[in-house]
Amino acid sequence: MKINTLLVGLLTSVTLVMGSAQAAELSIVSGDTGNGLAFLRSQLDKFEAETGNTVTVVPMPSSTSDQFGQYRLWLAAGNADIDVYQTDVIWAPQLADQFLDLTEAAKDVVDQHFPSIIESQTVDGKLVALPAFTDAPALFYRTDLLEKYSKPVPTTWDEMAATAQEIMDAERAAGNADMYGFVFQGNAYEGLTCDALEWVKSNGGGQIVEADGTISINNPQAAAAIDRAASWIGTISPEGNLAYQEEESRGVWQLGNSVFMRNWPYAYALGNGDDSAVKGKFDVAPLPAGDGEGAGSAATLGGWNVAVSKYSPDPEEAIKLALFLSSAEVQKERAINQSNLPTIEALYDDADVLAASPFMANWKEIFQNAVPRPSAPTKVKYNEVSSLFWSAVHNTLSGNGTAAENLEVLEADLSDLKGDAW
Amino acid sequence: MATDTIASAASAGRPRIKSELMQQRVRAARWFLLPMMIALAVVAGWPLLRSIYFSFTDASLTDLYGAEWIGIGNYLSWRTLDSGRTIYRGLLVDPAWWNAVWNTVRFAFWSVLWETVLGMIVALVLNAEFRGRGLVRAAILIPWAIPTIVSARMWSWMLNDQFGILNDLGLRLGLLSQKVAWTATAETAMTAVLVVDIWKTTPFMALLILAGLQMIPKDIYEAAEIDGVHPVKQFFKITLPLVRPALMVAIIFRVLDALRIFDLIYVLTPNSAATKTMSVLARENLFDFDKFAYGSAQSTLLFLIIAAFTILYIWLGKVNFDGGDR
Numbered sequence: 001m002k003i004n005t006l007l008v009g010l011l012t013s014v015t016l017v018m019g020s021a022q023a024a025e026l027s028i029v030s031g032d033t034g035n036g037l038a039f040l041r042s043q044l045d046k047f048e049a050e051t052g053n054t055v056t057v058v059p060m061p062s063s064t065s066d067q068f069g070q071y072r073l074w075l076a077a078g079n080a081d082i083d084v085y086q087t088d089v090i091w092a093p094q095l096a097d098q099f100l101d102l103t104e105a106a107k108d109v110v111d112q113h114f115p116s117i118i119e120s121q122t123v124d125g126k127l128v129a130l131p132a133f134t135d136a137p138a139l140f141y142r143t144d145l146l147e148k149y150s151k152p153v154p155t156t157w158d159e160m161a162a163t164a165q166e167i168m169d170a171e172r173a174a175g176n177a178d179m180y181g182f183v184f185q186g187n188a189y190e191g192l193t194c195d196a197l198e199w200v201k202s203n204g205g206g207q208i209v210e211a212d213g214t215i216s217i218n219n220p221q222a223a224a225a226i227d228r229a230a231s232w233i234g235t236i237s238p239e240g241n242l243a244y245q246e247e248e249s250r251g252v253w254q255l256g257n258s259v260f261m262r263n264w265p266y267a268y269a270l271g272n273g274d275d276s277a278v279k280g281k282f283d284v285a286p287l288p289a290g291d292g293e294g295a296g297s298a299a300t301l302g303g304w305n306v307a308v309s310k311y312s313p314d315p316e317e318a319i320k321l322a323l324f325l326s327s328a329e330v331q332k333e334r335a336i337n338q339s340n341l342p343t344i345e346a347l348y349d350d351a352d353v354l355a356a357s358p359f360m361a362n363w364k365e366i367f368q369n370a371v372p373r374p375s376a377p378t379k380v381k382y383n384e385v386s387s388l389f390w391s392a393v394h395n396t397l398s399g400n401g402t403a404a405e406n407l408e409v410l411e412a413d414l415s416d417l418k419g420d421a422w
Numbered sequence: 423m424a425t426d427t428i429a430s431a432a433s434a435g436r437p438r439i440k441s442e443l444m445q446q447r448v449r450a451a452r453w454f455l456l457p458m459m460i461a462l463a464v465v466a467g468w469p470l471l472r473s474i475y476f477s478f479t480d481a482s483l484t485d486l487y488g489a490e491w492i493g494i495g496n497y498l499s500w501r502t503l504d505s506g507r508t509i510y511r512g513l514l515v516d517p518a519w520w521n522a523v524w525n526t527v528r529f530a531f532w533s534v535l536w537e538t539v540l541g542m543i544v545a546l547v548l549n550a551e552f553r554g555r556g557l558v559r560a561a562i563l564i565p566w567a568i569p570t571i572v573s574a575r576m577w578s579w580m581l582n583d584q585f586g587i588l589n590d591l592g593l594r595l596g597l598l599s600q601k602v603a604w605t606a607t608a609e610t611a612m613t614a615v616l617v618v619d620i621w622k623t624t625p626f627m628a629l630l631i632l633a634g635l636q637m638i639p640k641d642i643y644e645a646a647e648i649d650g651v652h653p654v655k656q657f658f659k660i661t662l663p664l665v666r667p668a669l670m671v672a673i674i675f676r677v678l679d680a681l682r683i684f685d686l687i688y689v690l691t692p693n694s695a696a697t698k699t700m701s702v703l704a705r706e707n708l709f710d711f712d713k714f715a716y717g718s719a720q721s722t723l724l725f726l727i728i729a730a731f732t733i734l735y736i737w738l739g740k741v742n743f744d745g746g747d748r
Binding site for chain 2: 065068069072073075076077094097098178187188189238239240241242243244248251252255257380381383384387391394395398400
């Protein structure tokens with residue numbers, strides 16, 4: 001008996017050693033913390049069990065621009081320590097040269113994903129990264145307050161502002177001095193580019209730089225959209241909104257101090273947490289539309305992907321890991337545990353997913369209005385384009401010039417930056 | 423350089439006779455300095471030279487090793503248009519850069535001024551004999567001991583317009599009529615950064631000044647007291663001149679530090695032109711934008727500006743780093 005156990009043990013360890021001799025040691029970066037990191041680890045454990053590879057998670061700062069700077073440096077130096085990168089949806093064109101082409105490896109599964117997302121990760125016919133989950137923002141609104149003042153869910157920005165003002169004034173008169181109407185992301189950073197792109201696009205003002213590379217931002221409808229947003233600061237939105245990122249706006253909202261909020265889906269699960277003052281008192285709708293020709297709701301496309309470094313010593317195993325992390329199986333787990341939106345269309349009708357995150361049914365409509373940031377046409381210059389755009393918008397919001405003036409300068413700066421071609 | 427000082431001090435002490443022992447000491451000193459010199463060359467000298475080299479190329483992070491020499495194009499380039507008008511491009515005529523330089527210099531001036539005044543007051547207090555002095559000395563160092571990133575985050579929550587303790591206190595005490603977004607607006611953002619920086623580095627200043635104060639012999643004050651010199655006059659006629667060497671060194675340390683301010687601004691304020699400093703701008707171009715060479719040019723200029731400040735300061739202030747200009 002004892003000898004048998006010993007023999008079995010020996011045999012197992014021998015097979016284990018032989019197994020690991022062929023298996024790869026992979027590294028993946030992650031800017032996630034807490035729950036998100038634990039979730040990733042649980043999925044990697046499955047992958048390890050299935051393939052015999054070992055995967056190490058390399059933790060990164062949570063700010064995406066800090067991550068980007070670090071990845072740029074590593075990839076520029078040909079760093080072979082990291083095999084798999086998690087990339088933001090806008091990075092593909094900027095880092096395309098440094099990642100492996102996944103077209104061949106993923107040819108059986110690409111059709112499951114939303115075509116627009118696959119397209120966003122394809123640069124000159126090369127599939128740079130595989131989608132892990134997607135993101136599209138929505139208008140969060142307080143069902144209890146709208147009901148109390150018998151207001152409908154607003155469908156235009158002006159209607160939203162009017163409703164916000166009315167409820168805010170009434171609530172303040174009733175003694176809630178900290179009440180505001182609307183919070184969004186107004187700090188000078190990538191998030192403001194997302195917010196402002198929605199205002200402009202939903203007002204029929206184009207998408208900053210069009211898909212063919214023309215600079216379209218300097219137009220009256222875009223200017224009107226940004227001026228409208230500037231009028232919110234200090235009225236329905238706090239002055240401090242000029243420094244808010246996602247978490248600050250969620251802070252105001254989750255304390256019950258705002259009627260409306262523009263935010264990403266992650267705030268839905270957190271807002272319904274047990275410590276939330278707005279638990280069960282809110283819902284989401286597509287973002288409001290502007291007015292004028294071509295106006296309609298617009299939501300900036302976000303989301304994360306997995307890419308394989310071309311400096312990876314074990315590209316085959318690394319590609320397996322990328323395929324695994326973007327697979328329907330992991331995306332389903334992710335949707336249930338992390339309330340991240342799947343990129344696989346079929347999962348939106350999956351009973352388990354809808355049971356755990358019922359709001360996802362609402363998001364399908366929001367997602368259909370998703371507009372990409374101009375990262376594809378502006379290629380490696382995207383970050384600078386985005387920075388020039390958010391600076392122009394932030395100046396307008398802070399009362400530093402009108403939108404028309406700032407957009408005129410922006411157009412000139414963008415043409416300088418573009419030169420002959422992007 | 424340091425070995426020369428030792429050598430010259432030695433030869434000054436004994437003009438003719440260079441003893442065997444002295445030579446041995448100089449040799450030993452050179453050997454002891456060697457590891458530090460090598461380390462400095464590797465971690466400071468080489469990167470500096472690389473940055474300067476890259477600033478004359480068209481390097482981008484995607485293709486660092488394929489960089490080609492383009493001369494001074496990143497600093498200044500010009501072309502004549504068909505209309506005959508000449509337009510200039512490049513760092514030296516970039517308004518964003520000079521705006522950042524101005525922000526940095528303004529920040530350095532005000533922060534160092536306040537830190538010097540407050541540091542001097544704190545040092546004078548700590549120099550007095552009172553019970554529990556050791557404890558107070560240790561306690562006052564706490565802000566300086568906290569890593570800047572941590573204190574910046576801490577302050578950004580304290581300054582937060584909705585949940586910040588400063589707004590809460592202000593409202594409760596009736597000092598504010600409504601919540602103020604300290605770091606969000608251009609007018610208050612720089613002040614907020616200054617306050618945090620002064621809070622953080624005054625202890626450092628105080629410590630260096632305190633060290634200078636303790637070198638002053640007590641009998642001078644006794645003599646002054648006997649002669650009936652007013653304490654304020656004592657400060658300006660005795661304390662200040664005698665503590666000056668230490669003070670000058672402390673100020674130059676702080677100025678160098680303030681001119682490369684990065685973390686506080688990066689964490690505390692929105693990324694807007696009103697508060698962007700040279701380091702913040704250079705980082706943005708180096709890593710966020712596809713302008714590695716341009717960012718290198720900015721780093722190089724930042725280095726030259728700091729070097730110019732230092733040389734000017736040492737020359738004008740006649741700072742003696744040997745600690746004895748008495």
